[in-house]
Amino acid sequence: QKEVEQDPGPLSVPEGAIVSLNCTYSNSAFQYFMWYRQYSRKGPELLMYTYSSGNKEDGRFTAQVDKSSKYISLFIRDSQPSDSATYLCAMSFPPSWGKLQFGAGTQVVVTP
Amino acid sequence: GAVVSQHPSWVICKSGTSVKIECRSLDFQATTMFWYRQFPKQSLMLMATSNEGSKATYEQGVEKDKFLINHASLTLSTLTVTSAHPEDSSFYICSATNQGGPNTEAFFGQGTRLTVV
Numbered sequence: 001q002k003e004v005e006q007d008p009g010p011l012s013v014p015e016g017a018i019v020s021l022n023c024t025y026s027n028s029a030f031q032y033f034m035w036y037r038q039y040s041r042k043g044p045e046l047l048m049y050t051y052s053s054g055n056k057e058d059g060r061f062t063a064q065v066d067k068s069s070k071y072i073s074l075f076i077r078d079s080q081p082s083d084s085a086t087y088l089c090a091m092s093f094p095p096s097w098g099k100l101q102f103g104a105g106t107q108v109v110v111t112p
Numbered sequence: 113g114a115v116v117s118q119h120p121s122w123v124i125c126k127s128g129t130s131v132k133i134e135c136r137s138l139d140f141q142a143t144t145m146f147w148y149r150q151f152p153k154q155s156l157m158l159m160a161t162s163n164e165g166s167k168a169t170y171e172q173g174v175e176k177d178k179f180l181i182n183h184a185s186l187t188l189s190t191l192t193v194t195s196a197h198p199e200d201s202s203f204y205i206c207s208a209t210n211q212g213g214p215n216t217e218a219f220f221g222q223g224t225r226l227t228v229v
Contacts, residue, residue: 006155036220041225042222042223043116043220044220045220046218088155097216098144098146098207102155102156102157104154105154
């Protein structure tokens with residue numbers, strides 16, 4: 001069993017819809033949760049990060065963490081075709097905060 | 113955010129030759145750098161952790177004699193794929209961090225696509 005599970009998709013949504021992405025994890029030691037966006041043949045770009053259970057909002061993005069259920073989510077409101085990319089969840093634990101365990105990545109396609 | 117530059121962005125080499133990939137932190141000193149590989153439609157898999165001035169720590173299943181990592185300065189780490197074979201063809205990505213606490217952010221390079229023919 002992988003430590004971080006993420007549905008690879010693809011997930012296709014119409015422009016303007018809410019994109020809902022999630023990951024589950026098995027290792028309760030994870031304390032630092034991140035969402036990255038990756039365009040084809042490029043390095044990942046950090047979108048959101050959070051440490052605690054609850055919601056964190058940044059513009060059109062909302063990250064949710066439920067440590068009791070070992071479940072994290074990312075919501076993208078008012079999706080745009082430019083949001084079409086692969087979204088990867090990642091997590092880490094101390095002391096190796098920068099050593100990331102990634103999910104498989106979900107390919108998102110936003111259609112005009 | 114900070115900038116991490118990876119070079120080359122793509123390389124084609126013949127089977128049996130060696131290829132060196134550079135990862136540079138351009139505007140900060142990277143105490144730790146990480147090397148990942150990514151196969152098509154798969155996630156990033158950590159290969160090794162590199163700390164400046166010390167030997168790299170390799171993940172289980174990664175051959176340290178095949179994937180040589182050098183982190184000679186706080187701004188440069190290199191990955192050398194030795195005696196490359198077609199199965200080494202992959203997308204290699206580095207990340208760099210500048211601190212070790214809870215606010216650590218990993219900055220990623222743009223990746224290197226290696227094709228071994």
